[in-house]
Amino acid sequence: MSKVIAIAGKGGSGKTTVAALLIRELQIRGKVPVLAIDADPVACLGPFLGIKAEKTIGTVEQEFQNAREKIPPGMTKASYLEILLNGAIAEKKGVDLLVMGRPEGQGCYCSVHNMLREFIEKLSANYPYLVVDNEAGMEHFSRGTIPRIDQLILVSDPSRRGIKSAQALVRLIGELEMKIPEYFLIVDRTRSGLPPEIRADLNGLGAKLLGVIPEDQEITGLDLKDLPVTEIKNESAAAQAVSGICDQFL
Numbered sequence: 639m640s641k642v643i644a645i646a647g648k649g650g651s652g653k654t655t656v657a658a659l660l661i662r663e664l665q666i667r668g669k670v671p672v673l674a675i676d677a678d679p680v681a682c683l684g685p686f687l688g689i690k691a692e693k694t695i696g697t698v699e700q701e702f703q704n705a706r707e708k709i710p711p712g713m714t715k716a717s718y719l720e721i722l723l724n725g726a727i728a729e730k731k732g733v734d735l736l737v738m739g740r741p742e743g744q745g746c747y748c749s750v751h752n753m754l755r756e757f758i759e760k761l762s763a764n765y766p767y768l769v770v771d772n773e774a775g776m777e778h779f780s781r782g783t784i785p786r787i788d789q790l791i792l793v794s795d796p797s798r799r800g801i802k803s804a805q806a807l808v809r810l811i812g813e814l815e816m817k818i819p820e821y822f823l824i825v826d827r828t829r830s831g832l833p834p835e836i837r838a839d840l841n842g843l844g845a846k847l848l849g850v851i852p853e854d855q856e857i858t859g860l861d862l863k864d865l866p867v868t869e870i871k872n873e874s875a876a877a878q879a880v881s882g883i884c885d886q887f888l
Contacts, residue, residue, distance in 0.1 A: 639763075640673075640762045640763065640765050640766055640767060640768055641766065641767050641768070641788045641789070642762070642767075642768045642770065642784070642786055642787050642788045642789075643660070643767065643768065643769050643770070643787075643788065643789045643790075643791060644770045644772055644779070644787045644789070644790050644791065645657040645660070645769065645770065645771050645772060645791050645793060646772040646774065646776060646790060646791070646792055646793070646807055647774065647792055647793035647794060647800075647803070647804065647807070648774050648794075648800065648803040648804075648807075649680075649774065650795070651793045651794055651795050651800060651803070651826060652793055652795065652826035652827055652851075653771060653772075653793040653826075654678070654682045654683055654686055654771050655686065655826065655857065655867055656791070656793050656824055656826060656851065656880075657674070657683060657686070657769055657770075657771040658683065658686035658687055658866070658867040658868055659851075659867060659868075659870070659876060659877065659880040660769055660791075660880060660884070661674055661687060661733055661769050661868070662867070662868040662870070662877075662880075663877075663880050663881055663884045664767055664769070664884075664888075665732040665733065665868075666872075666881075667884070667888070669766050669767050669888070670732040670733070670766075671732055671733060671734060671764070671765055671766075672732065672733045672734070672765060672766075672767050672768075672769060673733075673734050673735075673736065673761065673762065673764075673765040673767070673768045673769070674687060674689075674733055674734065674735045674736070674768075674769050674770075674771070675735075675736045675738065675758075675768060675769070675770040675771070675784065676691075676735065676736070676737045676738060676771050677738045677770050677771060677772045677773060677777075677778045677784065678738075678771055678772060678773040679738075679739070679740055679773060680773075681694070681737050681738075681739060682771075683735065683737070683771045684728065684735055684737060685866065686866055686867045686868070687730065687733060687735065687866055687867075687868055688730065688865075688866030688868060688869070689728050689729075689730045689733070689735045690728060691726070691728040691735055691736075691737040692726075692728065693725065693726040693737075694726065694737040694738065694739025694740075695723065695726055695736060695737065695738045695739055695754065696738065696739030696740040697726075697739060698719075698722045698723055698725070698726050699754070701722060702718070702719050702722055706718075715753070716753050716756070719753050719754075719757070720753075720757055723754070723757050734765075736758075738778055738783070754783055755782055755783055755784075755785055758783070758784060758785065759785055770784060770787075774803075774807060775810075776807075776810065776811065776814065776816070779814075779816060780814045780816070786817075787816070787818045788818075788819060788820070789818075789819070789820045789822065789887065790811075790818045790820070790821050790822065790845075791822045791823070791824055791848070792804040792807060792808070792821065792822065792823045792824070792843075792845055793823075793824050793825075793826055794823065794824075794825050794826070795825070795826060795827055796825050796826075796827060796828045796829070796832060796833075796836065796850070797836070798835060798836060798839055800825075801836055801839040801840065801843065802839070804823060804843060804845070805839075805842065805843055808821065808843065808844050808845065820846075820887075821844060821845035821846065822845055822846050822847075822848045822887060823840070823843060823845040823846065823847050823848065824847075824848050824849060824850070824851060824883060825847070825849075825850045825851070826850075826851045827851065827852075827853045828850040828851065828852050828853065829852070829853055831850070832850060848883045848886055848887060849879060849882060849883040849886070850879065851876050851879045851880060851883075852875045852876065852879060854870075854874055854875045854876035856870055856871065856874045856875075856876070857870060857874075857876055
């Protein structure tokens with residue numbers, strides 16, 4: 639069975655960078671193919687991986703709604719939607735990408751979401767790992783579009799406000815009654831370790847601190863050159879930190 643790793647955090651915490659670096663490390667370790675799911679409406683994961691998605695699941699849902707009366711005779715709605723959804727998978731060596739997006743038209747999408755959930759469950763059997771870059775509200779998990787989380791990684795910047803945002807996300811997940819076996823925390827873009835005040839805040843978080851990722855100018859340089867984060871060198875500080883983090887939970 640595939641393992642679903644979800645990455646979550648407030649905007650600007652660095653969660654998409656962490657998701658891309660984690661996917662890169664899975665590729666290095668031969669845990670391929672990886673299915674990357676961009677569940678954030680901002681949809682930044684593709685550029686971080688160097689993958690261009692021509693369609694989102696939202697546009698596919700809209701296309702299906704508009705054409706559902708034109709389904710060929712003898713074909714079920716679920717089969718027709720599956721054909722459209724397969725066309726939304728963007729591929730690169732070792733990693734495939736699905737961008738969730740949002741449907742743009744009006745109407746009820748409940749039945750479409752149910753078929754989408756079944757499609758993702760079936761699709762996941764082809765991948766040892768699914769890595770999901772989430773929006774802070776965890777919408778796709780709360781409504782069951784993405785069926786489960788095996789490991790949740792909370793990402794925070796090195797600030798007390800960032801840790802408190804992670805705590806708020808843990809409370810939200812409890813209110814949604816989401817069953818998640820393991821919670822972890824990564825603190826991104828640190829400069830000189832974690833101040834004692836922040837370490838004190840971690841005590842009530844309910845998530846194990848996996849480690850910190852130092853601020854890395856190579857990531858900034860890749861961004862300035864419009865290159866994906868996955869092109870970072872193995873010896874870079876961020877890549878080394880992610881490798882050590884993965885030693886703990888993979």
